[in-house]
Structures are given as structure tokens and as C-alpha cells.
Amino acid sequence: xxxxxxxxxxxxxxxxxxxxxxxxxxxxxxxxxxxxxxxxxxxxxxxxxxxxxxxxxxxxxxxxxxxxxxxxxxxxxxxxxxxxxxxxxxxxxxxxxxxxxxxxxxxxxxxxxxxxxxxxxxxxxxxxxxxxxxxxxxxxxxxxxxxxxxxxxxxxxxxxxxxxxxxxxxxxxxxxxxxxxxxxxxxxxxxxxxxxxxxxxxxxxxxxxxxxxxxxxxxxxxxxxxxxxxxxxxxxxxxxxxxx
Amino acid sequence: xxxxxxxxxxxxxxxxxxxxxxxxxxxxxxxxxxxxxxxxxxxxxxxxxxxxxxxxxxxxxxxxxxxxxxxxxxxxxxxxxxxxxxxxxxxxxxxxxxxxxxxxxxxxxxxxxxxxxxxxxxxxxxxxxxxxxxxxx
Numbered sequence: 001x002x003x004x005x006x007x008x009x010x011x012x013x014x015x016x017x018x019x020x021x022x023x024x025x026x027x028x029x030x031x032x033x034x035x036x037x038x039x040x041x042x043x044x045x046x047x048x049x050x051x052x053x054x055x056x057x058x059x060x061x062x063x064x065x066x067x068x069x070x071x072x073x074x075x076x077x078x079x080x081x082x083x084x085x086x087x088x089x090x091x092x093x094x095x096x097x098x099x100x101x102x103x104x105x106x107x108x109x110x111x112x113x114x115x116x117x118x119x120x121x122x123x124x125x126x127x128x129x130x131x132x133x134x135x136x137x138x139x140x141x142x143x144x145x146x147x148x149x150x151x152x153x154x155x156x157x158x159x160x161x162x163x164x165x166x167x168x169x170x171x172x173x174x175x176x177x178x179x180x181x182x183x184x185x186x187x188x189x190x191x192x193x194x195x196x197x198x199x200x201x202x203x204x205x206x207x208x209x210x211x212x213x214x215x216x217x218x219x220x221x222x223x224x225x226x227x228x229x230x231x232x233x234x235x236x237x238x239x240x241x242x243x244x
Numbered sequence: 245x246x247x248x249x250x251x252x253x254x255x256x257x258x259x260x261x262x263x264x265x266x267x268x269x270x271x272x273x274x275x276x277x278x279x280x281x282x283x284x285x286x287x288x289x290x291x292x293x294x295x296x297x298x299x300x301x302x303x304x305x306x307x308x309x310x311x312x313x314x315x316x317x318x319x320x321x322x323x324x325x326x327x328x329x330x331x332x333x334x335x336x337x338x339x340x341x342x343x344x345x346x347x348x349x350x351x352x353x354x355x356x357x358x359x360x361x362x363x364x365x366x367x368x369x370x371x372x373x374x375x376x377x378x379x380x381x
Contacts, residue, residue, distance in 0.1 A: 005259040006256060006257065007259045008256070009252065010252070011348055013249070015284075018247075018284050025373070032344065035326050035344065039259070043260060070347075082277060085314075096313075096354040096355075102270050102272075103250070103350075104350060105254075105351075106332075106341060107341025109331075
């Protein structure tokens with residue numbers, strides 16, 4: 001049986017003097033999965049993001065959640081200084097400013113971008129001390145090695161912003177690199193990696209070759225939730241994501 | 245000066261391993277001010293006989309927008325059932341999210357882009373309203 005949970009969110013809005021008659025708006029709903037009566041089951045928990053510059057911060061990355069579901073986001077500016085605000089944006093499009101004490105609650109589609117995939121095809125024989133540098137990692141061969149050995153070496157290395165895997169198959173000469181984030185858009189030098197200006201740089205003293213090709217063009221997600229604080233001094237934003 | 249108060253209560257006994265209940269209250273004030281918002285559209289209630297595509301529910305041209313504003317928008321899908329969602333977008337196909345029947349949202353609004361809705365079914369019902377400031381702060 002699928003896990004479910006019951007989460008209720010209620011909203012009321014009232015004023016006795018904004019109009020000539022009192023206003024009292026109420027709404028309450030159980031947070032359910034898309035097109036379902038089952039409750040949303042995942043949550044980030046109640047968290048706080050503290051900012052210390054007026055840079056834009058990404059609060060939730062769309063790539064990390066299932067797109068086009070029934071996710072909900074709660075935000076609150078914890079500042080007590082009336083002039084301090086967070087500009088809330090959907091990617092780079094402004095939604096609005098949350099001033100001190102303001103809260104917000106809204107659905108989020110978490111529309112994914114496309115993660116870039118590139119291939120590195122190796123051939124011939126590599127010599128001792130040949131290197132491949134990518135994403136801040138420099139991999140050095142311990143001895144003269146086959147391309148298969150080099151493919152395995154590259155595929156098992158951990159990279160900060162990419163995952164690597166052997167392409168598989170009998171030839172085993174190709175490493176596939178997949179970006180961890182669709183907003184990680186590199187401008188690769190396609191073709192030979194034996195150039196100093198590419199994102200992948202191979203230093204080969206034997207007769208080996210390394211060729212870079214793009215397998216999937218990356219498309220940045222346009223649905224990340226971002227915040228921009230109004231001041232560089234410390235500000236805090238409370239947040240929850242409830243998702244499926 | 246008007247005083248308008250918004251309250252949100254979020255609670256669950258089982259979405260985490262612990263009971264969770266949170267109540268938040270905010271007084272709706274103008275930007276960088278303790279003066280209350282002074283304009284309200286009223287709550288518009290509509291039932292769309294046909295599916296809608298990018299139908300404007302909040303037109304940015306009506307609101308001041310030079311940055312220092314603290315407008316608020318409330319939207320609720322008042323339809324019955326499970327599946328007839330309302331896709332809320334900002335002008336230019338900037339997708340915010342889906343309001344399924346009963347779901348509501350309450351957001352700050354910069355007044356720089358229209359707020360639009362798209363529906364996929366007939367007879368989808370919606371209510372919405374804007375609390376705003378008449379001049380920038």
C-alpha cells in the first residue's frame with residue numbers, strides 16, 4: 001500500500017476596515033498528490049535560509065523534484081525590520097517581495113530543464129603519466145594503459161558537478177558525463193580534448209586520442225525558486241516544501 | 245489606515261515522524277511600512293464553461309510596480325473533484341504551479357507581469373482577489 005499522509009493547510013484573511021463591510025476570507029484544503037485523494041508524502045521539513053549578501057540564492061532546484069505534480073511551497077521573511085524584503089522569483093522572473101513578517105504559500109510545478117550529456121571517446125594506447133582534467137579533477141594514469149582501463153578510471157572518478165559512467169558494450173571506449181544540474185551549462189570544446197582551452201583537457205604523450213562530443217544539449221530549468229535579499233546583512237527566510 | 249490580517253495554519257500528524265503544526269499571522273502592510281494596504285479588488289468568482297489558455301486574472305497594468313510594493317494575490321481552485329487543476333503562470337509562460345481542486349495560493353505580487361491561468365477541463369471554478377497599495381512606498 002502506498003504511503004500517504006494527511007497535511008492540512010488553512011488560510012484566513014480578515015479586515016474590519018478595508019471596505020465598508022468586514023472581509024473574512026477562509027480556505028482550507030488537504031494537500032494531496034496530483035489528481036488524487038492520497039496525501040503528499042514528502043517534505044523538506046521546516047527550514048531556515050540565512051543570507052549574508054544581496055546575491056540571488058536558489059532555494060529549490062526544479063531538477064531535484066518531480067515535475068508537474070502538486071508540490072507546495074511555504075515561505076516567510078523572519079526579519080523584523082519593515083524595510084527588509086526578499087524578492088521571490090521563479091527562475092529570473094519576479095513574483096514579488098516578501099517584506100518583514102510576510103508569508104507566502106503557493107503551488108510549484110518544478111518544471112525540469114534538460115541535463116547536458118557529453119561523451120569522451122578514447123582510442124589507442126596511453127602512456128604513463130598521461131592525464132585528463134575535467135570539472136576540477138585531474139586523473140593520472142599510473143602506467144601505460146589500454147583505453148578500456150582509462151575509461152574505467154574516468155568513469156569511477158567522482159566529479160563535483162557531473163556523474164560519469166561507462167557507455168557499456170563490448171568496445172568500452174566511451175565515457176558518458178551527465179550534468180548533475182540542468183543549469184550547469186558548459187561551453188565545451190568539441191572534438192579533440194588535447195587542447196588547453198576545452199572543459200576537458202587531455203595530456204597524452206603516447207598515441208592515444210580523446211574526442212569530446214555532445215550527446216544531449218542542456219537546457220536550463222526556468223522554474224527554480226530563487227530569493228534575493230534586500231540587504232547584505234544577515235536576513236533569514238523560513239521555508240517548507242511539501243511534494244510528491 | 246486599514247488593518248488586514250492573514251493567517252496560515254499548516255498541520256500534519258504524519259507527514260514526518262512527529263506531529264507538526266504551525267500558525268503564521270501577518271498584517272498586510274505597504275512596502276517598508278507599518279501602514280496597511282489600502283486597495284482590494286474584492287473576490288472575483290468565475291466558472292469557466294470551456295478550457296482556458298493564458299487567461300489573465302490579474303493584469304499588471306492596474307497596479308503600481310516600481311519595485312517598492314507589497315501587493316498580495318489570493319487564488320483558489322473552487323472546483324470539486326481531484327483532477328481539474330488550474331495552472332497558474334506569470335505572463336510569458338513562466339509556470340508557477342498547479343492548483344488542484346480546493347488548493348489555494350497566497351503570494352506577493354510585484355505587479356510587473358500579468359498573472360494568467362490555464363485549465364484543461366470545462367466548468368472549472370476559480371476565485372481570486374488582489375490586496376494592493378495605491379502608491380509606491
